[in-house]
Amino acid sequence: MINRNVEKVLPLVQKPARYTGGELNSVVKDKDSVDLRYAFCFPDSYEIGMSHLGMKILYSIANEREDCWCERVFAPWVDMEEQMRKNNIPLFALESGDSIKDFDILGFTLQYELSYTNVLNMLDLAGIPVRASERTSLTPIVFAGGPCACNPEPMADFIDLFVLGEGEEVNNEILDLLKECKKSGASKKEFLVRASRIGGVYVPSLYDVEYNEDFTLKSVTATEGAPEKVTKRIISDLDKVYYPKTFIVPFIDVVHDRVVQEIFRGCIRGCRFCQAGFIYRPIREKQPDTINCQAKILCDVTGYDEISLSSLSTSDYTHLSELLDKMLSWTIDEKINVALPSLRVDNFSDELMEKLKKVRKSGLTFAPEAGTQRLRDAINKNVTEEEVLNTSRMSFEGGWTAVKLYFMLGLPTETFEDVAGIPALAQKVVDEYYKCENRVKGKGVNVNISVSTFVPKPFTPFQWDAQDTMETVIEKQNYLISCVPSKKIGVSYHHVDTSFMEAVFARGDRRLGNVIEQAWKNGCKFDGWDDQFKFETWLEAFRNCSVEPEFYANRKREYDEILPWDHLDFGVRKQFLINESEKARKSETTPHCRIKCAGCGTNKLNGGKCDALSQNMV
């Protein structure tokens, strides 16, 4: 519902449908008949936010409640923000068009570090003080979740409470408590203290942080009876947990515009650089029947003609073949594509290849991540050159002519020899194409190398490692380019300065709160967008706050240093991470979870159960 003031500025902005709401299946309720008004805030553009599965799930769950109306809010693009500020239009929710200032609860999802300034900007646009300490009344409560909440310290000044782990259950518990506190007229403090008793809820204001003289942490102390360690929440049974029966269908083209079906959570691989591979453990698989039925219902109510099967590594799903049979039995008739992102190269059987021919032929992507076997072993990316080449050959025979290879620069233990290995591997893929008799006739091959910069992340074996300095990374990039032997190989990079900032915030502490606030005040927002990112402004903010960003990004930590996220428990044992880190130095691999449980410890979160383990036992 568009309010009149917004209507006036819409002709002046790009893509006005970002701000109108009214999409099919969006939920409109009578605001007088609900107890709680909840703004689900995504700190990025409409197109990014609407592609996000977590939002669809949590939005639907909250709206299942009769006592709550959950609405969507996205970061207005810069042209719209300009109009809003000029015309005094406060940030509004899409469903009602109402300003979110008077909502009871605002929930942000923190998907990437570079969206932090957008959180502040959105609060400010709503007319809400950005600092939690300046919001003294019970409502609005500002909470946040998502993968960045595994080290939420840089945002601790701004957010009242963080949800660790999966939100399907805990969000409802928070809403229940807030409703009760509103009724009884409780203070914000009372609410927060009680909320800290809910599993998976971290209330940063209840923890005192002390620093040593060198700015490393001295202690983090829980107060008011808050738990010493907050443990993340997980959903035990994915077949029983709520899954949306409808998706909102956007008018405008968004990044992922299709039905999405999660097939399992967690990852059996244990790549040492990959945070997602650890923080979403233990492994929990969803049954093919559940996935198939839910997908069918969603296709019917949305009219989408594509289903994407989502997970960290699709081909590791044990029932993939069965699931594809079930789905293809009706999707082919209904002209619906089944897309399988995140396929791995190694367990790509002929049989699977045959089935894939029936599903959509999207670009073929592999992620060897490192150029030499030695470094792939060090990061535990258990992919061999032979496997990459085999799968390439199979796919060239299957009609593909373009391959994209993903790599990282700056991985721990990396040498220039490893860097040279990247274009060398790409060249072998090119050679493989020309060796292949059944390749598409009359067409050349295209191998694209995409190189990102490694960012050490919490809860991974590399959480103690230093990120390469920007100078070193640039040097490695240049060296890589100089080693490219063929025009058939294209190279693309990520900017080093954004990776540096990510590294600062990923392992940052509360001292960064001032920096974020100051950078935002000086105009930083949409930092994840190359055309908006203002590195100089950030550096200035660090200087003004007397904080050295290198302290966070480029410093190697000792195993016994207190880390800013040590009081948060994601189930991964610290000793396991240390062992993995040590093995990395020796280029020793750890077999994946179906071969042998590596003892990461996360199965404790699920009463000792882990679907990777049960597979192992049969």
Next chain:
Amino acid sequence: MRLVRIWFDKTGEAKYISHLDLMRCFTRAIRRARIPLWYTEGFNPHPYMQFSLPLSLGMQSVCESVDIRIEGEMSDEDMLSALKEVMPMGIDVKKITEPKFDPKYIAYGDFYITFKDVPDKAKMLKILSDVFAADRLIVEKLGKKGRHKVMKEINLKEHIRHSYVKETETDVIVNLILPAGSTTNINPSLFSDKIIEIYGENMAVDILRNRLLLENMKEFK
């Protein structure tokens, strides 16, 4: 296989749906309504769907139509009620007919341009009567010259086939018939932008496409 023409209104918030987005929106709605679309043969089958005349972003309309090919048994009444169930807000399917004219014969559009909450209505009315009395109303229009885009000056007065002005308590409404179709197309916002420029103060403008007409001024059906 048969060809049907679906008539609909595009009003309210739906006016912010671009033409491209509208096509996607219809494809999905037709799937939801389980209308048996006819698909082309071949490796990448696609349905046949043609809109009579794209509507500019921001305009409302009560005379939109799209032609689709269907196969199998489904009556027009059943299609209509199924579609009504699944359309998003602001897109109201009104009727389904057999196409009478090919969209390529559309020559004119009949528009209502509403200047909303006009601060000084007398001033506005005076401007309009001056404009309609004069021979020329020069506006700049983005045109093509070969492969390049250039600004061209055109005399709007040469293109206006009919005009009529009325007022309500707060608004001034201008009814215009302008060329619309595959050969010449004059966007009514060229007129409203120019009037606002002469008036010298910004205000909200609503443009509604009321009817599409053939060369002989008969209604497109």
